[in-house]
Amino acid sequence: MHVLMLCALDVWALHDRGGAPSLYRTLLAYGKRGHRVTVIAPTIGANAQLPPEGLRSTKPSPLTDLPGVTFQRFHLPSLQESRLPLTSIAKVVDQKLRFAFLYPYLASRRAEQFLRNGHIDVLYGYEVHGLLAVRTLRRHGPGLPVIARYQGTVLHPHLNSKLALLRRFEEVRAMRSQADLYIMTNDGTRGDAVLAQLNPSSAGKVRFWRNGLDLDRLRPAEPETRRKLRADLGVPDDAFVLLTASRLAHWKRVDRVVAAMPAIINAVPNAQLIVVGDGDERASLERQARDLGVQNSVRITGSVPHEDVLSYMQVADLFLAPADLSNVGNPLMEAMCCGMAIVAVDAGETSDLIRDGETGRLLAMGSPAAISQVVIELAGDTAQSCRLGAEARQEATKRFWTWEQRMTAELEAVEALVASDRLARRP
Numbered sequence: 224m225h226v227l228m229l230c231a232l233d234v235w236a237l238h239d240r241g242g243a244p245s246l247y248r249t250l251l252a253y254g255k256r257g258h259r260v261t262v263i264a265p266t267i268g269a270n271a272q273l274p275p276e277g278l279r280s281t282k283p284s285p286l287t288d289l290p291g292v293t294f295q296r297f298h299l300p301s302l303q304e305s306r307l308p309l310t311s312i313a314k315v316v317d318q319k320l321r322f323a324f325l326y327p328y329l330a331s332r333r334a335e336q337f338l339r340n341g342h343i344d345v346l347y348g349y350e351v352h353g354l355l356a357v358r359t360l361r362r363h364g365p366g367l368p369v370i371a372r373y374q375g376t377v378l379h380p381h382l383n384s385k386l387a388l389l390r391r392f393e394e395v396r397a398m399r400s401q402a403d404l405y406i407m408t409n410d411g412t413r414g415d416a417v418l419a420q421l422n423p424s425s426a427g428k429v430r431f432w433r434n435g436l437d438l439d440r441l442r443p444a445e446p447e448t449r450r451k452l453r454a455d456l457g458v459p460d461d462a463f464v465l466l467t468a469s470r471l472a473h474w475k476r477v478d479r480v481v482a483a484m485p486a487i488i489n490a491v492p493n494a495q496l497i498v499v500g501d502g503d504e505r506a507s508l509e510r511q512a513r514d515l516g517v518q519n520s521v522r523i524t525g526s527v528p529h530e531d532v533l534s535y536m537q538v539a540d541l542f543l544a545p546a547d548l549s550n551v552g553n554p555l556m557e558a559m560c561c562g563m564a565i566v567a568v569d570a571g572e573t574s575d576l577i578r579d580g581e582t583g584r585l586l587a588m589g590s591p592a593a594i595s596q597v598v599i600e601l602a603g604d605t606a607q608s609c610r611l612g613a614e615a616r617q618e619a620t621k622r623f624w625t626w627e628q629r630m631t632a633e634l635e636a637v638e639a640l641v642a643s644d645r646l647a648r649r650p
Contacts, residue, residue, distance in 0.1 A: 411551030471502030
């Protein structure tokens with residue numbers, strides 16, 4: 224089977240030691256199964272972390288060698304490459320227009336060349352801009368089966384606001400894409416409900432799956448290993464460590480935890496907050512910590528290899544999930560596997576995994592006061608923390624898939640779709 228994937232995500236995510244694992248795991252699984260995948264992507268993707276000086280100083284990320292996978296990257300022009308003095312708003316508009324309109328057009332043109340010159344069995348639109356490119360391509364009538372893949376959605380809170388949906392027109396158009404199979408990540412953002420409302424024709428064709436996890440590696444550390452890891456990571460033996468791990472975007476609301484730190488430190492002087500991740504909000508969070516006078520108790524690591532995220536989980540005492548939209552991403556699930564006591568804001572479908580007083584502490588409100596109150600309580604109640612962590616791990620072992628299980632489910636669904644299409648095309 225030859226898959227033509229259109230994807231505008233930057234290839235920094237295409238390795239198992241850093242960044243988001245979903246795209247890497249998808250391509251790796253198809254290649255290992257003996258399938259071919261051609262990926263049409265820009266040299267610098269929609270999720271690239273741009274430096275303050277902008278796009279001109281950004282270099283393409285290196286490609287990852289994956290069996291059976293070929294990357295066809297192309298340059299996506301930008302006003303930021305010119306010598307024009309652009310305001311920050313102009314840069315945002317430029318970025319939005321490039322990926323909402325220019326990438327779909329140019330990617331679909333390159334896809335047409337592949338369709339003319341080689342045999343393709345299925346089109347795979349990966350995430351919003353990849354799906355917009357597939358929509359553009361389908362207007363030219365290739366007639367191939369289409370996979371629509373979503374890593375979650377930000378649209379659910381805005382479904383009843385026409386103005387908010389208009390502002391997010393790319394996401395709305397991607398959700399309304401016509402496909403033969405829809406794969407929506409069950410990350411707590413209620414993507415199944417969004418598809419049902421915005422795209423009724425998707426009914427019966429949606430697979431609503433959580434991401435897989437490396438369940439063999441994700442486990443609590445033995446006491447001696449924990450002490451060694453703390454030394455390696457520069458964490459004092461007596462520190463009470465709070466951990467949060469995510470891309471540093473505004474809706475992740477890491478600022479709530481930083482704002483809670485003065486009260487926490489007042490009651491728990493040895494408390495330290497470790498923020499694993501990077502993103503647009505990093506500078507703001509660092510400034511917030513300085514303004515509150517807690518900069519010596521807040522460490523932002525930036526992007527780290529995925530194996531180091533596990534190490535941080537194994538040395539931390541509490542995992543905090545303060546986001547607005549959903550907290551059921553891979554970091555929370557990995558923390559559950561590691562037997563961590565979890566404090567989470569009740570957003571999206573978080574309560575499906577975190578039941579207050581059973582598998583963690585669930586906060587109805589994500590205020591700094593609410594966060595600090597629960598953290599201080601758990602810091603003084605080791606027995607409760609240990610019980611919550613143990614029950615979270617038990618829940619994880621019962622409910623989560625390995626990556627192999629997750630990708631096997633996808634491959635079987637896609638292979639069945641392609642086999643059915645081939646049968647229908649026979650004379």
